Amino acid sequence: MTSPLVPHCGPNDHCITCGDEAKPMRVVRVDESRGLALCEDQGGAQRTVEVGLVGPVGMGDEVLVHADVALTNMGSSA
Numbered sequence: 619m620t621s622p623l624v625p626h627c628g629p630n631d632h633c634i635t636c637g638d639e640a641k642p643m644r645v646v647r648v649d650e651s652r653g654l655a656l657c658e659d660q661g662g663a664q665r666t667v668e669v670g671l672v673g674p675v676g677m678g679d680e681v682l683v684h685a686d687v688a689l690t691n692m693g694s695s696a
Contacts, residue, residue, distance in 0.1 A: 640682035640689055643667065645675050657683060 643657035646664065653670035667683050669675050672691040681688040 640684040642692070643681055643683045643688075645669075645677055645679045645681060648675060648677065650674070655681075655688070657681060657688075 641659060643659050643665070645655045646658050647656040648669070649655070653668060655667050655669045655675055656664055657667045658664045665683070665686060667681065667686050667688050669681065669688045669691075672681060672688045675681060675688070675691055676694070678694050680692040680694070682690040682692065
């Protein structure tokens with residue numbers, strides 16, 4: 619029996635300990651005053667992302683996102 623305190627990693631689960639990864643997303647809109655950006659993934663799903671760690675971003679920039687935080691700005695996709 620598995621303890622409820624031990625993370626379970628199965629083939630369809632995303633485990634924050636061993637399975638999460640950064641996802642590429644495109645910046646759609648920027649709120650510089652709050653350090654946030656609306657970003658869109660390749661499937662069209664949109665999320666609000668913290669961009670304070672990667673410096674200024676602009677519309678069309680590609681960022682790598684993990685847990686709704688941009689970790690890398692890969693520059694403009696245009």
